[in-house]
Amino acid sequence: KNQVEQSPQSLIILEGKNCTLQCNYTVSPFSNLRWYKQDTGRGPVSLTIMTFSENTKSNGRYTATLDADTKQSSLHITASQLSDSASYICVVSAPDYKLSFGAGTTVTVRA
Amino acid sequence: EAQVTQNPRYLITVTGKKLTVTCSQNMNHEYMSWYRQDPGLGLRQIYYSMNVEVTDKGDVPEGYKVSRKEKRNFPLILESPSPNQTSLYFCASSLGQGQYEQYFGPGTRLTVT
Helix, strand or coil, X not given: CCCEEEECCEEEEECCCCEXXXXXXXXXXXXXXXXXXXXXXXXXXXXEEEECCCCEEEECCEEEEEECCXXXXXXXXXXXXXXXXXXXXXXXXXXXXXXXXXXXXXEEEEC | CCCEEEECCEEEECCCCCEEEEEEECCCCCEEEEEEEECCCEEEEEEEEEECCEEEECCCCCCCEECCCCCCEXXXXXXXXXXXXXXXXXXXXXXXXXXXXXXXXXXXXXXXX
């Protein structure tokens, strides 16, 4: 069973709207949690990296939150743009540095 | 420009024909890794290397080989490819393990018929 579950699997939003992606994990203990953006046909690109002591981290219009008690993270996209259409991947790192990848959420932004 | 390159980007081959996918990084990173990505499964690690001449198995190493003779290069070798190795492959590098950012290559789409 995958230790990192993402939801929803996919979503469609209108340009300019906000959306929130969810990541639930069972990796315990963990060292850090990362969010990646993967454009179609490209390799993943890092958006944020949070350690267990951090609650939130922003990168432009992307804001990631982390609740280590409930083992949940979210990625909030503000004022979406067409270029935000991509797959977003949650990755959890264990203390031994082993990475567990979520299957990703595919976001489609429509004009 | 700091980057990870992979070649080829696309490859169609037949069962049993040995192939190599090259990976090179120009950031002097010690840690390099290979992943495969399949629909609905996410990225899965095949092999990784902590430094020159140091390699170890990831989660799905069967049917693959790697070598790390130079710091910048980390080729992935399929000695006898099979159709279940049809996938999208990514090479990645970072300064080390832990909370260092990983930089991914552009991917290699492999089809084995």
